[in-house]
Amino acid sequence: MTVILDLKTLYEIDDSLWLEETIELLKAKNFEALDLENLLEELEDLGNEKRFRVASFLQQIIRHCLLLQFWISERDYNQAHWQAEIVSFKDQLKRYLTTNLRKYLEQEFEQIYFESVRYVRQKTDNQVNFPDTCPYSLEELLDPNWLPSDNQGDKK
Incomplete structure (x- = not known):
């Protein structure tokens, strides 16, 4: 294990190498040598990235459900595509969804x-x-077998 004495400087120069060094220090339980300031920032960023990812997938699911249900004039042409997108985004969301991230989706x-x-x-x-308010529950949007009904329509 190569220990760089100034991890804060390494973080600014090469964050990938900084990460490798930090992992080695953690494995060795050498907590005193850690760059805690940047480690905390990276952990916060990781949490934010996960929240952004699941929110983005849910947003895509909602978008396509709305288009499928309400944009009647385009439904015949786009229905199969929108349904496939809904299935794909649900599958991707399922891969990342944890209990805490589900709570985040409920809150947001x-x-x-x-x-x-x-x-x-x-x-x-x-x-x-x-x-103006979501016509679907979170449970419906997460259900792999659920799709919105097509009983609504275009007119504004």
Whole structure:
């Protein structure tokens, strides 16, 4: 194991090597030599990245569900694609979802929906009337076998 004396400097120069050195120090239980400031920052970033990833997948699921259910004029042409996208994003979300990340999605559900509906309104040139609140539960959106019904429609 090569120990770089100044891990803070190494972090600024080569964060990949810094990570390797930090892992070696942790394995050796050499906690005094750790660059705690940057280690904490990296751990916080890792947590943020995981939250962003699951929120992004959920946002994609909601977007495609809304398009599938409400954009009737495009449904015939895009239905199979939108359904396939929903399945794909659900599968990807399932890979990353933990109990804590699910709680995060529950807490951020309204904001995630707001961002999703803002996107689909723009995509449809504001020609489709989408609900102001999410018409789907989180459980439905996570259910691998669930798809939205097509009993709603275009008109604004």
